[in-house]
Amino acid sequence: MSHALSQKALPKQAEALLSGRAKVTTYESTGGKTTAKFAQHNLSLIPPIPAGSIIHDNCTGSGTVSRLILQQQPDVKIYATDIDQPFLDVLSEDAARNSWPVEASNQRSEKTNFADAFFDYDITNIGVIFWTGGGADGVKEVYRTLKPGGTALINCWQSITWMLPIFLVHKQFRGDAAFPAPPVNWTDGQQLRRVILEAGFTEEKLRLERQEVQSVVPAGEFREWVEKTWAYLAGIGGWHEVDAEKWDEEVDRLAEVLKQQPGTTVEGGNVSMKASQWIAVVEK
Template identity: 55%
Template sequence: MNAQAGFLPKQAKALLDGQQKVLTYEETGGKVTAQFASHNLNLIPSIPASSIIHDNTCGSGTVTRLILSSKPPSNIVIHATDHDQAFLDVLQEDVKKNSWPVEVTNQKSENLSFPDKYFTHSITNIGIFFTTLAGVGGAKEIYRTLKPGGTAIVNCWEYVTWFAPIKAVHDVLRPGKPYPAPTINWSDGKQLQKVMVEAGFEQEKMKVEKSEAWAHPKDVTKWAELGWAFLGGIGTWQESDEERWDEAVGLLEKALREADGTKIVDGEVWMRASQWVVIATK
């Protein structure tokens, strides 16, 4: 889920190897995606008996865990899918340990193995914009696999406080090296609605809203290190990043504290992220 091809500084490797990557994500972006998922599940009626739910681009099961903790009827089934095995392994371990009614499979969201009209709910939490055809690839599969009358929840970032600081550190430490700009801008919420309509959902049966969540690290230096490990590869790791690791973390911490979207309350750092969410009925 992060750019890692080629050279990887030893410090990043230590934080991204196998299941450690999952912990790194859960301590940073994962805390915020979980707040969005929780908010969005409250926008729909509670999960009825016999529901068949897709936790699409599930990561380590953020949506799955929230649904299960809401004490749903015992005969529901959740299918959790992602293409990153490290995340699926963490979820699978907990599924086994707790005998949860969850099937975990490695699948790409653009090419799901499920039959047509299978799910009562399809929830893609902070994942659709990673899918092919600028999100249409994922949206089409959501539409295809949802039962008529079923509910889809999809969302995307509106604003993320730490994205600009990550780029700022890249610009300082890797002058002249390119930083990939997203080809499509999702931040005004239009692309999210567009892909759903292109997939077959009707605009009149879509509810759109915006909400915010906060990252509130106890240890901002540690958060900066995990954040740099997870996202520093967007701009392609350089061999110099290994020697300049501590400098990068220091620069990132400073940029985070000063960023648009950060507030400091009683000495504690709060970093804002916001989402667009679409709730669509098929």
């Protein structure tokens, strides 16, 4: 392909799906459905959260973890942090409207303003992969701010059916430069284990498990799901001139490749795609 590969502004097709609040809806109707399944499962791995607990919903997004906790235990105090303000705004408004005990603030996980030994729980649902130092800098902060005896839940992707198709469409339309994936490989769970132990947690109090979920997109909604997923993920590392020019072709090709993946099944028009996580449950 001879298309220019220079970094470009957001294509208008992606802009419509990613500007302000639209970004939150786009995330929640695609990858967010899967991360919510992970969060639900992970909360079931620990005993019920006692009343009065102080909780860090770390890398909260728009509060998926906070919302799940409040369904089972409303008598808690949750500090929800993230660096993406539109997501925090959605959570803050919902918290105010429903009088939830949730305080949302814009803070980097690697350096927060919380005191040492402040939290009973730190729950980071698909956040560690974004932290500096290959995750280590944020996990150290989790350790510092957790009370002795407190529990952390930290998970990372193991595999996602839609990532390889995104790399393939990237290569087909944008040329040979590698898709800028995270420099660290999280797929075997060993990076997660390593950064947790390096932060000061001990092997005896660490439980590391794998879990698989299905992301099911109902018949008739698949093209829209694919377009939103392309908009959300294809711009990692920048957009290219060809993206605006050939947007529909890219999305159609992604849909086609996705349906051919070993992790995908199509039944009655419903498209089911596999995603899996490594989850660490660890006590300080």
